[in-house]
Amino acid sequence: MSTVHSHSEPQDHAADKLGMWLFLFTELFLFGGLFLVYAVFRSQHSVSFHNAADELNAFTGTLNTVVLLVSSMTVAMSITAVRYGERRKAMLLIGVTLILALVFMINKYFEWSHKFHYDLYPGSEVMMNMEHGEILFFGLYYMMTGLHALHVLVGMVLLTITLVKVQRKRITVERYHLLENSALYWHLVDLIWIFLFPLLYLVT
Amino acid sequence: MSKSDTHISRYRELALVLLALLFLTLLSVLITELHFGALSVFVALTVASVKVFIVLLYFMHLKFESLLLRLLVGMVFVLYGLIIIVTFIDYFFR
Known part of the structure; x- marks a missing residue:
């Protein structure tokens, strides 16, 4: 593009990464606020939270955990591939990450539609007749997994852009910051799920 | 570098x-x-x-990042821990 910035600037890289991390901090607190609400309500309605969490399918949650963990590894490997100059391998690894993200979303779709089938969604009659604590649990469940799923979608868009740029050789051995930052974002999605999974699905 | x-x-x-x-x-x-x-x-x-x-x-990749970045990330988690503690102190003693 402009000739001024065409030479490599090592400082640029550090600033890029720092900026991405600052953004990730705001994301952590976005979810952190919801975790805090969860913790307080759970301490006040522990029995209802226990009963409500029992209705979630632990298998679906575990499966999605495994899917996200594997996808985190593949995206981390894609950075290695780009830095070794193995373009095809990098594209393959980002592609696998995208497929795993899609698997996660399909899984989520079935999980949610199963609940919708039994009229279990915010504002439904079934839910309004539940105990106060259970309403709170399912409200938080939809809010937290919904916001998380939105992040998965954003991550997929970012990774798709990255994939195209690797293919067009805009991301190379020297310039891989976009891939690195997209990967950081993807790891954040994984990170949040690591906490969501035991809190919503396991601890009943 | x-x-x-x-x-x-x-x-x-x-x-x-x-x-x-x-x-x-x-x-x-x-x-x-x-x-x-x-x-x-x-x-x-x-x-x-x-x-x-x-x-x-x-x-x-934090294990291999600069001290500044590692400290920043660590401090964010410490800050979040403090927020949890302060919130619960508020709830239990109000």
Whole structure:
């Protein structure tokens, strides 16, 4: 593009990464606020939270955990591939990450539609007749997994852009910051799920 | 030049990290199946914290980043811990 910035600037890289991390901090607190609400309500309605969490399918949650963990590894490997100059391998690894993200979303779709089938969604009659604590649990469940799923979608868009740029050789051995930052974002999605999974699905 | 620019994670290393994470996932599923009550919340959150720590260090490459970045990330988690403590103090003593 402009000739001024065409030479490599090592400082640029550090600033890029720092900026991405600052953004990730705001994301952590976005979810952190919801975790805090969860913790307080759970301490006040522990029995209802226990009963409500029992209705979630632990298998679906575990499966999605495994899917996200594997996808985190593949995206981390894609950075290695780009830095070794193995373009095809990098594209393959980002592609696998995208497929795993899609698997996660399909899984989520079935999980949610199963609940919708039994009229279990915010504002439904079934839910309004539940105990106060259970309403709170399912409200938080939809809010937290919904916001998380939105992040998965954003991550997929970012990774798709990255994939195209690797293919067009805009991301190379020297310039891989976009891939690195997209990967950081993807790891954040994984990170949040690591906490969501035991809190919503396991601890009943 | 910082360590992060020279260090490249090896494929095998990343695969081993994944294995460790999958093992911890299995562990947390099995432990909560046993229903320890209040203790299982504690155990599940401890295992989750270990997993998050591993992801931060290896997948997010923090082990090889500058001291500044590592301190910043650490401080954010400490800050969040403080917020939790202050909130619960408020709820239990109001």
